[in-house]
Amino acid sequence: MTERYATTAGETASPPAAGQRAVRVWLYLLAALVVGMVAVGGATRLTGSGLSITEWRPVTGAVPPLSAEAWAAEFDKYKDTPQYRILNQGMGLSDFKVLYGWEWGHRLLGRVVGLVFFLPLLWFWWRGALTRRLGLGLLGLGLLGGLQGAIGWIMVASGLQPGMTAVAPLKLALHLTTASLILAGLVWLAAGLRPRVGTPEPARLRVTGVAITGLVLAQIFLGGLVAGSKAGLVYNTWPSMNGMLVPPAHELFAVSPWIENFVDNLTLVQFNHRLTAYLLLALALLHALDARRTRPGSGLARRATGIAGLVVAQAGLGIVTLLLAVPLWAALSHQVFAMAVLTMATVHARATRSVTATPSRESPTTPFGFETLAGRAA
Numbered sequence: 181m182t183e184r185y186a187t188t189a190g191e192t193a194s195p196p197a198a199g200q201r202a203v204r205v206w207l208y209l210l211a212a213l214v215v216g217m218v219a220v221g222g223a224t225r226l227t228g229s230g231l232s233i234t235e236w237r238p239v240t241g242a243v244p245p246l247s248a249e250a251w252a253a254e255f256d257k258y259k260d261t262p263q264y265r266i267l268n269q270g271m272g273l274s275d276f277k278v279l280y281g282w283e284w285g286h287r288l289l290g291r292v293v294g295l296v297f298f299l300p301l302l303w304f305w306w307r308g309a310l311t312r313r314l315g316l317g318l319l320g321l322g323l324l325g326g327l328q329g330a331i332g333w334i335m336v337a338s339g340l341q342p343g344m345t346a347v348a349p350l351k352l353a354l355h356l357t358t359a360s361l362i363l364a365g366l367v368w369l370a371a372g373l374r375p376r377v378g379t380p381e382p383a384r385l386r387v388t389g390v391a392i393t394g395l396v397l398a399q400i401f402l403g404g405l406v407a408g409s410k411a412g413l414v415y416n417t418w419p420s421m422n423g424m425l426v427p428p429a430h431e432l433f434a435v436s437p438w439i440e441n442f443v444d445n446l447t448l449v450q451f452n453h454r455l456t457a458y459l460l461l462a463l464a465l466l467h468a469l470d471a472r473r474t475r476p477g478s479g480l481a482r483r484a485t486g487i488a489g490l491v492v493a494q495a496g497l498g499i500v501t502l503l504l505a506v507p508l509w510a511a512l513s514h515q516v517f518a519m520a521v522l523t524m525a526t527v528h529a530r531a532t533r534s535v536t537a538t539p540s541r542e543s544p545t546t547p548f549g550f551e552t553l554a555g556r557a558a
């Protein structure tokens with residue numbers, strides 16, 4: 181099926197305006213930066229560096245310690261944490277600097293993402309390059325970004341509590357899922373700037389396209405729980421879990437009250453991640469078969485096939501990570517590849533949804549910005 185761009189006048193075939201292209205490039209650049217943050221965040225966790233900075237100073241924290249005294253002061257604060265006392269007694273300053281570097285880099289990247297978000301946002305808004313809907317979407321993502329910084333600090337603070345040597349798994353999973361929601365939001369908005377006119381896709385394919393994205397997000401949350409509770413260090417066999425396809429109920433629900441098993445019981449945490457992977461795999465394969473049968477040779481069918489391939493590859497990477505008992509390279513690849521799956525699924529869901537029989541009503545020439553407001557007032 182051919183997909184053509186919608187224009188304001190109601191005809192088809194003209195490409196998006198240069199301003200809209202600039203907004204799209206900006207959103208994809210932001211999305212790439214978010215993936216970079218997820219990668220550095222993963223490395224921070226896997227190198228055990230996440231608790232090396234014991235304070236949250238959103239502005240002044242951008243400057244790292246610059247003198248020997250400043251380094252000694254930071255190291256002293258770290259020596260006061262349970263992680264140092266329980267796990268890292270006797271660590272030297274040079275090793276501490278490596279831990280600090282990862283955490284500082286992760287936080288610095290967060291500040292960079294904030295700037296790359298707000299400064300161009302003001303510019304585009306000033307120039308009237310944003311539609312009302314896009315403006316509201318970006319406002320929502322800005323708020324989510326602020327919330328993400330706060331969740332990050334709440335997560336770190338959970339790891340500084342007496343007796344803790346790592347952050348709370350649920351908070352880690354929430355932090356990863358919020359990052360993934362921001363990524364999906366950016367990609368959704370960017371992909372929506374290319375409205376396509378043609379024959380609308382069948383509702384079934386639109387619904388399953390969105391369902392795949394939702395399931396990928398759920399799977400990322402469950403993966404965050406596996407990573408946070410180190411559930412990848414047990415049951416290092418596949419397809420069975422130490423000889424059982426489904427572990428017995430008394431192992432799956434060993435903890436009381438039962439609800440806490442979903443976060444605290446490594447058996448159930450890993451089992452849930454495996455089960456959701458199989459569900460996602462089945463849905464992605466069925467969706468691809470359906471798309472190829474209903475719209476053979478179309479962009480929709482190619483995208484759906486690509487997503488099924490990515491999910492198969494991601495499951496393979498997850499199995500390798502498990503069988504090798506979580507080496508850094510495999511765990512990090514599995515985490516970053518999850519972002520690729522999510523990006524592709526979101527583009528696909530948005531593109532499938534935005535094929536309409538009539539051109540989009542909200543177009544780049546109904547801008548929402550300072551210049552428009554000024555013009556109306558005049």
Ligand code: HEM
Pocket residue numbers: 222356396399400401402403404406407408410411412418453454457460461491494495496497498499501502506511512514515518521
């Ligand atoms: C097919 C879709 C899958 C997706 C989207 C996915 C996604 C994720 C994500 C986002 C994480 C968190 C990574 C981190 O924070 O470091 C994770 C962790 C993990 N996943 Fe998956 N996963 C999938 C399938 C699987 C499968 C089939 C297995 C094995 C049977 C698996 C095994 C693991 C393990 C062992 C970890 C923990 C890694 C660590 O401790 O760093 N995953 N997964």
